Amino acid sequence: MDRLLFGDNQFFGVNHMSEEKARAQAMRFQDIGSVIEVLDNAMDEGVNSFMCTTHDRIALVCDHMRANPERYKDFKFMPCMPYAHKYANAVTEDGILGTLKRFMPDEGFLNAAMRGGMSLAKKDVEGITTLLVDAEMKMFAGLNTPVIFLQNVVVDLLLGLGFNEAFRIFADHVKKRYNAEPGFITMNMPMLLDALENVGVENPIVCSNINKIGFRMCGGFEAYERALREKKFRAIAMSVFASGAIPPKEAIEWVCQQPNIEAIVFGASSRGNIRNTRELVDRYWTADVADEVIEA
Amino acid sequence: MLKLAVVGLGKMGLSHLAMIHAHPRVKVDAVCDATGYVLDVLNKYTGVPIFTDFDAMLAEVPLDAIIIATPSSMHAKMVNAALAKGLHVFCEKPFCLDTKDGELATRTAAEKGLVNQVGYHYRFVGAFQEVKRLLEANAIGAVSHVLAEAYGPVVLKPKGSSWRTQRSEGGGCLYDYAAHPLNLVNWYFGAPQGVGGTVLNSVFSKETDDEVFGSLFFADGKSAQISVNWCDESYRKMSTKISIWGTAGRITADRQECQVYLRDTATLPAGYQQGWNMRYTTDLTEPVWFYLRGEEYSAQLDYFVKCIEENRANDNVNSFQDALMTDKVISMMIADAAKGASVTSEEALPEAPKKKKGFFGNRR
Numbered sequence: 001m002d003r004l005l006f007g008d009n010q011f012f013g014v015n016h017m018s019e020e021k022a023r024a025q026a027m028r029f030q031d032i033g034s035v036i037e038v039l040d041n042a043m044d045e046g047v048n049s050f051m052c053t054t055h056d057r058i059a060l061v062c063d064h065m066r067a068n069p070e071r072y073k074d075f076k077f078m079p080c081m082p083y084a085h086k087y088a089n090a091v092t093e094d095g096i097l098g099t100l101k102r103f104m105p106d107e108g109f110l111n112a113a114m115r116g117g118m119s120l121a122k123k124d125v126e127g128i129t130t131l132l133v134d135a136e137m138k139m140f141a142g143l144n145t146p147v148i149f150l151q152n153v154v155v156d157l158l159l160g161l162g163f164n165e166a167f168r169i170f171a172d173h174v175k176k177r178y179n180a181e182p183g184f185i186t187m188n189m190p191m192l193l194d195a196l197e198n199v200g201v202e203n204p205i206v207c208s209n210i211n212k213i214g215f216r217m218c219g220g221f222e223a224y225e226r227a228l229r230e231k232k233f234r235a236i237a238m239s240v241f242a243s244g245a246i247p248p249k250e251a252i253e254w255v256c257q258q259p260n261i262e263a264i265v266f267g268a269s270s271r272g273n274i275r276n277t278r279e280l281v282d283r284y285w286t287a288d289v290a291d292e293v294i295e296a
Numbered sequence: 297m298l299k300l301a302v303v304g305l306g307k308m309g310l311s312h313l314a315m316i317h318a319h320p321r322v323k324v325d326a327v328c329d330a331t332g333y334v335l336d337v338l339n340k341y342t343g344v345p346i347f348t349d350f351d352a353m354l355a356e357v358p359l360d361a362i363i364i365a366t367p368s369s370m371h372a373k374m375v376n377a378a379l380a381k382g383l384h385v386f387c388e389k390p391f392c393l394d395t396k397d398g399e400l401a402t403r404t405a406a407e408k409g410l411v412n413q414v415g416y417h418y419r420f421v422g423a424f425q426e427v428k429r430l431l432e433a434n435a436i437g438a439v440s441h442v443l444a445e446a447y448g449p450v451v452l453k454p455k456g457s458s459w460r461t462q463r464s465e466g467g468g469c470l471y472d473y474a475a476h477p478l479n480l481v482n483w484y485f486g487a488p489q490g491v492g493g494t495v496l497n498s499v500f501s502k503e504t505d506d507e508v509f510g511s512l513f514f515a516d517g518k519s520a521q522i523s524v525n526w527c528d529e530s531y532r533k534m535s536t537k538i539s540i541w542g543t544a545g546r547i548t549a550d551r552q553e554c555q556v557y558l559r560d561t562a563t564l565p566a567g568y569q570q571g572w573n574m575r576y577t578t579d580l581t582e583p584v585w586f587y588l589r590g591e592e593y594s595a596q597l598d599y600f601v602k603c604i605e606e607n608r609a610n611d612n613v614n615s616f617q618d619a620l621m622t623d624k625v626i627s628m629m630i631a632d633a634a635k636g637a638s639v640t641s642e643e644a645l646p647e648a649p650k651k652k653k654g655f656f657g658n659r660r
Binding site (some may be wrong): 012015017019020022026085088091094140153156159160161163187188191213214215216219245284 | 306307310311313314317318326331337338341342343344458499535537547550551552553576577579581583584585586587588589591615
C-alpha cells in the first residue's frame, strides 16, 4: 500500500470545521474537470492512490480514467462504500426494508428472502450484502481497486449492534470476487479490532482518526496508542490534522512518530497543499524513524 | 448493568440501538418492532431478544429503562405505558402530538421520580452548548432577536405515503425538522407568549408541510424568526443555524462552529476578546465512548444513563417538560397557520397619500 493516500472529502463539501468552507469547496469542484485536475496534480506529486466514496460523481472520474488508460495505468482507486447519505435519507423515507428494495439490483432475491419470513437463512444476509457491494462496485469496472473499504457509518453501526459476522461476509466477498483487500473505516478503532479478531478477519486494514489531539478517537487516546503498539493490523491514519485544528508540520511530525502506521490519508484542493503534505511526510517519515519506533 | 429495551427500528431506533448496545454499563434485554424480518436478522446475528408486541414485551421482560423511537403518533401511548411500569423513558422527538398526553406523561414521570428525556440532540452539540453558556453569562447583552434556521434534502419530489408524509401521524417538516430549531430557541429563551405569521407550506408533499416560517413573540419584547425547509438539495444533510442579536454583540452557531462578535460594551467571558471570536467543534466537543454519527447522539444517551444511575430525575437537559414546551409551540404554529394572513390586501389598502408638493412642485 502507498504511504500517502488521497482522500475525497474536499470534493463533496465535507468539512468538519465549517459549513461555509464546505460549501465553497463544493462550488469549487462543481465541475468534475476540477476534481480530475486535482487528482492529476496529486499524481504529479507521486500520490497515486485515491480513497473515494462511491458517490455518483466519482463515476465520472472513473469514466475519464477508463478513457485515458495509459495516463492512469498506475492509478489506484480505493472505493469506500456505501455513500452513506444516500442510504440514510432512504431509510428515513422508506424504512430499512424499503431501502433494501430500492437499492437491490435484483428485487426478486429480497422478495424471496422476505417470503421466508421468520425463518431467515444465513445465506440471505450474505446474498443481500454481496449484491449491495456489487452494485456499488459497478462504476469501477476495469480499474485498479486493490483495497475496498466499508464506510465508517456502516462499520460502526454493525459494530454497535454486535453484527460482527457482517465484517467477515464483506471481507470474504471482496477477496473472492474482486481479488482486493478488505478495509474498514471506523471511529471506534480499538473496539473494531477486537470484533474483527473475534470473527477471524486477520491482519485487517483499518482506517481511523489518528491525531495528536485525540479528535474523534473513540475508546480514548491511550487505547489507540496501545492498539498501535500491540495489535496486528494495518493502520491507516485519517484526520491527522483534526480538520485543521493542528498545524500541518506538528500534525505530520507527530503521526510519523507513531508505530505501525502504514499509510496516511489526506485531502487537499491545490497542488501546493499536496506538495506540502508530501514533503512533510518525506521529511518526518524516514525509514529510520519508523524502525526506531517499532523497536522501542 | 442497566436493563434496557429499544422500541421502533427506523433510522433513529437502529442508531440508538447500536450506540446503547455498545454502552459498557447497559444491557439491551429486548428489541421491539413491527417488522419481523429486520428483527429476525438482529436476533440471529446479535442474539438480542425480539418482540413484535409492545405490551407483551413490557409484561415479560424485567426492565429499568426504555428507548422509544416509533412513529410520533405512537409515542403517547407507549410512554405512558412504560411510565406505568416504572421505567425510565427516553423518547424520540417530537414528544407527543396531543399536548394533553404530554402533560400527563410529564406529571406521571415527576410523581414517580422517573428519568425522562426526549431526543433533541442539538442540546448536546458543543457549539450550541457554547451559545447557552454565552447567553447565561450575558455576553451579548440584552437579546432582541433570534433567527433559527434549518435546511436539508429530505423531500425532493412528490412521493408515496408513509407516516412521515402525514401531519396527523407526526410527519412533516414542522414536526421533523422545525422542531429542532424551535427546541433550541426554547432552551435559550423559554416559552414564547405567542406566535404569528406562521406559514406551513407544501412544496412536494400532499398531506403535510415542507417549509415552515413564522415569528415567536416573547414577554420581554424579544422576537424569534423560524425559517425551515427540508426540500433543499443544496445541503448535503440537515443543517441547523442559530443567529442571535444582542445589545453588545452577535452570536451565530451551527453544528460545526460558533462565531461570536463582541462589542466594546460586552462583558467578555473568559477566553473571549472584543471583536470576532471563533470556536470550532474540535475545541468544543467532549469525547464519547462510542461514535456512530456525531458525538451528540452518543452524549445524549450517556446523559440519560447517568441520570438513571445517579437518581437525577429532576436534572434533565431535555426533560418531558422541555419537550412539551416545544410541542406547545408547534401546536400554536399549526393553529396560527390555519388562520392565514392576519391582514389581507383588501383591508390593508394604504391610506391615500396626502397630497404634498413634490420637489419640483405639484405637476398636476
